[in-house]
Amino acid sequence: MSHTAEWKVRLHLFEDDDGTTKAHVVLDTGTAALTGHGTAHCNPADTNVPEIGDELAAGRAMHDLAHQLLNAAGNDIQGMGAHQPGTREPAGWPM
Incomplete structure (x- = not known):
């Protein structure tokens, strides 16, 4: 099965006068x-x-x-009826 997708990532950086830098990265x-x-x-x-x-x-x-994306994938795997991580039967793709 062949699959091709394009996801877009935008990174926004903001620096305050107090030396704080904030970043927002958006995955679409x-x-x-x-x-x-x-x-x-x-x-x-x-x-x-x-x-x-x-x-x-x-x-x-x-x-x-990255943590959000991995959590979303884990939720999708569980939604497909796969076993939860930590159980004896593996689900999904190994790292």
Whole structure:
């Protein structure tokens, strides 16, 4: 069975005057959208390097999105009548 799909990802970064960087990453599957959030705070004693805040906030937002996507897949697997994780009978695809 062949399957092709295109999902779009948008990453938005915002930096406040207080050195806080916020990131929102939006995954659009065409039928659903998930949004991950992440923040990074610059220590007042450190040199403010915006790129580092962007990297940390974006990474945390993508990490949040990844957890949401894995949870959605787990819920879909269970919805198909598969056994829950931790039971003796495996379901879905192995990592």
